[in-house]
Amino acid sequence: MIHLDPSILAADFANLERDIRCVQEVGVEYIHVDVMDGQFVPNISIGLPVVKSLRKHITGVMDVHLMIEEPERFLEDFKEAGADILTVHLEATHHIHRTIQRIHDLGMKAGISINPGTPVSALEAIINDVDLVLIMSVNPGFGGQKFIPYSLEKLRQVKAMLNKARRDILIQVDGGATLDNVQTLIDAGANLIVAGSSVFEGEKTAANAKAFLELFKGCGA
Numbered sequence: 001m002i003h004l005d006p007s008i009l010a011a012d013f014a015n016l017e018r019d020i021r022c023v024q025e026v027g028v029e030y031i032h033v034d035v036m037d038g039q040f041v042p043n044i045s046i047g048l049p050v051v052k053s054l055r056k057h058i059t060g061v062m063d064v065h066l067m068i069e070e071p072e073r074f075l076e077d078f079k080e081a082g083a084d085i086l087t088v089h090l091e092a093t094h095h096i097h098r099t100i101q102r103i104h105d106l107g108m109k110a111g112i113s114i115n116p117g118t119p120v121s122a123l124e125a126i127i128n129d130v131d132l133v134l135i136m137s138v139n140p141g142f143g144g145q146k147f148i149p150y151s152l153e154k155l156r157q158v159k160a161m162l163n164k165a166r167r168d169i170l171i172q173v174d175g176g177a178t179l180d181n182v183q184t185l186i187d188a189g190a191n192l193i194v195a196g197s198s199v200f201e202g203e204k205t206a207a208n209a210k211a212f213l214e215l216f217k218g219c220g221a
């Protein structure tokens with residue numbers, strides 16, 4: 001089953017409730033919330049109070065992607081803010097195993113993300129402990145960037161690693177996903193597609209989301 005996970009980084013920050021409602025009304029079940037600290041990535045997005053307010057309007061899965069240094073400092077806070085999935089970066093902590101364990105202890109699903117420059121092999125020791133692997137297909141920090149082609153090979157490698165481990169979990173791809181390239185992402189193994197600008201940019205948010213969902217129907221969604 002393939003899912004669309006619209007990234008609200010590309011939504012209208014003055015109308016987040018409206019934009020979230022818009023995609024949910026056409027059947028979207030996941031909402032991707034990017035949290036950036038200006039340290040791990042060269043940008044600052046939103047913080048805990050906004051995430052907590054968004055929770056009231058998200059009817060499905062609130063998928064929070066932490067692009068922050070030492071995410072272990074804030075796990076309890078994001079649980080309290082209502083995150084269902086909490087994804088941390090392998091590169092952002094010295095204690096990835098403990099961090100994943102703590103996310104689970106708090107009752108959330110745990111995701112691990114790697115930057116474009118980090119090899120998939122670095123995931124080997126943690127792959128059995130996570131519910132989601134996120135392959136960043138742009139350098140994190142900004143929406144609207146161009147998809148990095150080598151990410152397709154990384155998706156294939158993750159899929160092979162998970163097959164070998166007999167694990168069927170979420171394989172998420174984030175950055176530069178469009179209606180034109182999404183089929184190649186799915187073919188490479190992705191089953192949770194983050195899309196920001198290709199959903200929220202322009203005046204046709206609902207139609208854009210619907211077009212992704214229609215395309216996924218042919219893939220068994």
Ligand SMILES: O=C(CO)[C@@H](O)[C@H](O)COP(=O)(O)O
Pocket residue numbers: 007009010032034065138139140141142143144145174175176177194195196197198
């Ligand atoms: O995490 C990030 C960027 O750091 C992403 O979630 C982007 O927001 C995706 O945006 P598009 O590339 O789809 O515009």
